Amino acid sequence: MILNIKYFGLLAEITKCNEENVEFSNSSVSELLSLLFNKYPDLRDKDFQVAQNNEIVSKGTIVSETEIALLPPFSGG
């Protein structure tokens, strides 16, 4: 399926886009991350959470929705 992936903060600087469509045929969030790490090696050592259909999910979750977001922690205040 085609996923729409949104990148926040520093992650959007690594991917050089705020969002993109990615073709994905495997099952879990961690498999999706492996695919993204291959595409963007600098993502690998960043801390972030993954949301599916606007809900934060664990890495073992099965990707069943097309809306994905990668959210890093922000420290600024």
Place this chain on the structure above:
Amino acid sequence: MNRYSRHIILSEVGQEGQAKLLKAKVLVVGAGGLGCPALQYLTASGIGTIGIIDFDIVEESNLQRQVLFGTSTLGKNKAIASKTRLEDLNSTITINAYPEKLTSKNALDLFKKYDIIIDGTDNFTTRYLINDVAILTNKPVVYAAIYKFEGQVSVFNYQNGPSYRCLFPNPPKEGSVANCSEVGVLGVLTGIIGSMQANEVIKIILGFRDVLSGKLFCYNAKTSQTTTLKINRNDSEFKKVLKQKNNLKALHEDISCETLIQEITAEDTLEKKQVMFIDVRESYEQPELNIPKCFNIPLSQLVDNLNQINSKHTNIFVCQSGIRSKKAVRIAQEHGITNCYSLKGGISELIQLFKIKI
């Protein structure tokens, strides 16, 4: 009550709602980019008791977004400077200034005195401390954080909702996430996001239903895009904190910079070899320090001029009162410069010493 008439005519607020605001006690941790606008609206709204904790001092580079300060408050402590400004805005409420750092030692007692905590800090150490102490004292936290053009807002630990650790269980690796002073931030973004924090506080006090609990609101000022992500409560994150109830320090290895910074009295500098005094006051500050073995690097330019400092010397940082010089020591140490001290009591001590000894 004429001051609050525009609140009172709102049927959702009324006399009753305004009375609730006047009875409420809110603690703002960090009077920076987020804290300033939040404080401004909370004060104007008539929150009865407001606490402000911040150890930092006002620098020129803060004025682009920290709207409670001005040129007349440069060099002053932020908690105290905000209190002065806010008392002019609304003298009918109580404002408590705590010119100190929030630590695992003072946080418990401080949080107990307030109903709601605002997280307006700029570092993960304090964010996790706020989260954990709020769990231990059962206080809701109105959280926000920013990065360049983007902001996040949420309400944690509210009516069995999730906490910050349910979103990000552990602090990221040291130095992996930059803060505003390193990467910059759009000034007006802090105004928008800090004002949203004030709004959430007011919603909680007035008992509105749709508080941002269990939701993370994300805003991008460059694209005007907003996204709201759902966060679920993870009970094990609460248990982890509650288990450490009697040993908060263990959970927060207090690498409080204050303890690592060595202070030195003017008298004791005479005992040191190869002493070099570094005056970190801004160029307009008086009196000039006219002593041998002394040079000036304003604190605002310190990071760019660290190559002038030699670790072989005994480097003694000096400022007006001994607060900024501590900050200078911290910056120097963070950049690998050793043999640094902060002069206790500031410039007047040094002038007195040299008058006597020279």
